[in-house]
Amino acid sequence: MVTAAKRPPPNWQRLLAGGGSGGGGGGGGADGDAPPPPLLRIEERPLARLWAGYGSIKELIVTQPPAPGGSGGGGGGGGGGVRRLVAKSVDPPRGKAGDAGHQRKLRSYAVEAEFYRECAPRLAALAASLGLDPRRPAASDRAAAASDAASDPFSWCWTPEAYVIEAEPPDHFLFVMSDLRQQFPQQPHSYDLEEAKLALEWLASFHAAWWEEEQPEGLWEDGCYWHLATRQEELQQIGGTWGELRRAAAPVDEALRGGSGGGGRGGGGGGGRFVTLCHGDAKSANFMFSSDGRAAAAYDYQYCGSGYGTKDVAYLLISSADEDTLREHEGALLDHYHAALTARLARLGKAEAARAFTRRVLGVHYDLALVDFCRFMAGWGFWGAAGYAKARCREVLGRLPAALAAAAAAAEGRPL
Known part of the structure; x- marks a missing residue:
């Protein structure tokens, strides 16, 4: 019999204030090591279910005091004290240990954790070395005068910035990332x-x-x-x-x-x-x-x-x-x-x-x-x-x- 794994709901206050237990991975911002201000409110909204019942994706609307200087912090968009994030929670069903497709899916989430730990920060650093800014992708991705985008080397491969990565294979993975919909x-x-x-x-x-x-x-x-x-x-x-x-x-x-x-x-x-x-x-x-x-x-x-x-x-x-x-x-x-x-x-x-x-x-x-x-x-x-x-x-x-x-x-x- 296949049953869904049961875990307590995430403690968003702890995770977003102090980083995930599996090792965080930001996109390389200058303030990446500084904890965010104390969180006042976190609202969850369901966005989607993962394929084959392996978990869920939620929107997190995080209200917090404005950062010093009026900046709301990296990655979330939404001015003032509001950041919009996306949480992908993976809690695989139990009872499928011998199934090849199940094992492939479990490996895939471990791969995704490694991508956000290792690859995404390297891509962000490379973009910065080219003078590209993810907060202004349209302005920096293509010169207004360019008539052929294929000849323009500044259209970049933007990815989410991961703030929390919890990886406890094979039973649990959690990613909290910037919400790409803002940009x-x-x-x-x-x-x-x-x-x-x-x-x-x-x-x-x-x-x-x-x-x-x-x-x-x-x-x-x-x-x-x-x-x-x-x-x-x-x-x-x-x-x-x-x-x-x-x-x-x-x-x-x-x-x-x-x-x-x-x-x-x-x-x-x-x-x-x-x-x-x-x-x-x-x-x-x-x-x-x-x-x-x-x-x-x-x-x-x-x-x-x-x-x-x-x-x-x-x-x-x-x-x-x-x-x-x-x-x-x-x-x-x-x-x-x-x-x-x-x-x-x-x-x-x-x-x-x-x-x-x-x-x-x-x-x-x-x-x-x-x-x-x-x-x-x-x-x-x-x-x-x-x-x-x-x-x-x-x-x-x-x-x-x-x-x-x-x-x-x-x-x-x-x-x-």
């Missing part, structure tokens, strides 16, 4: 062309930040929630009409891991040719946009880990772009991501990596990433731009040996 109030779900481009710019910034670098411990060795090693049940569910896709699963997975040649990651989790951090669940439900459509932020890092960034790109476009837009503008969208990524790589001092990652390499990686995600959907159920995905998958499968050979050549630095 990024828009959340469209079926992207038009410009919305898809903005989300791709976020991915380009995120991928550039971690491109070919050793990545923090504690994340997934293979990012993205559908990676083959954790989806054997879905692989076995693939029907006869997709038999060719089932047979392609292992070689495509190997190619997306860098192959057996010189591009693999080895055991170190990152640093290989073209390897970066993947968000891992880069769909429209996890992105938010500024009101003027010039800046984006993202949350939900449960499946963050190493891999080719095109896995995020293929998933974003299939899951979130309007299907007609995707059919008509696939090439333009990939061009936009490539231009945005290479511009950011150059801005971050990775010009050689930018030159190596040609548009042709991107195309090869995208084709294989699309097939990889279709492999998961063929066993789990198709959704999003399903017609586009199925047609493109069958087209790539028809020339799969050439695509795999091209990926191997790119991974080893040979010309395509």
Whole structure:
């Protein structure tokens, strides 16, 4: 019998005044070590339930005396003495210890804790080094005179700032974070062309930040929630009409891991040719946009880990772009991501990596990433731009040996 775990409600006064027992992790503000003023009132409002009954998400409206000088403190927005925060509480159901999906979910929350401890502060520090300010994302993300956002290196990958991180695996996780809605109030779900481009710019910034670098411990060795090693049940569910896709699963997975040649990651989790951090669940439900459509932020890092960034790109476009837009503008969208990524790589001092990652390499990686995600959907159920995905998958499968050979050549630095 599966039952929900029972825990006493969080003591918000203690947590927000003194930090979480699992170790806090702010975004690197100058006042990050100073405790906030005494809290006067904390109001909770339910926002959502987590997938499969694993917990809840709440809004916390924290009323406190104004900080010295009139500032309300970092991350919450809302002037005066009010901060708006988001609390994600994970209390998994009991009685599922032998279930592979349950174990995958438990690991995912531990990964998210590591992301907010290690990665989010590093991204905030990198943004600060570039002169970017999360409190003014629209002003700093895109120069008003810029006509092509892909050439602008200042559209950044904003993330929530974590004030409390409690991690007591496997039974309990709690995150208290800044409320992105204060600065990024828009959340469209079926992207038009410009919305898809903005989300791709976020991915380009995120991928550039971690491109070919050793990545923090504690994340997934293979990012993205559908990676083959954790989806054997879905692989076995693939029907006869997709038999060719089932047979392609292992070689495509190997190619997306860098192959057996010189591009693999080895055991170190990152640093290989073209390897970066993947968000891992880069769909429209996890992105938010500024009101003027010039800046984006993202949350939900449960499946963050190493891999080719095109896995995020293929998933974003299939899951979130309007299907007609995707059919008509696939090439333009990939061009936009490539231009945005290479511009950011150059801005971050990775010009050689930018030159190596040609548009042709991107195309090869995208084709294989699309097939990889279709492999998961063929066993789990198709959704999003399903017609586009199925047609493109069958087209790539028809020339799969050439695509795999091209990926191997790119991974080893040979010309395509």
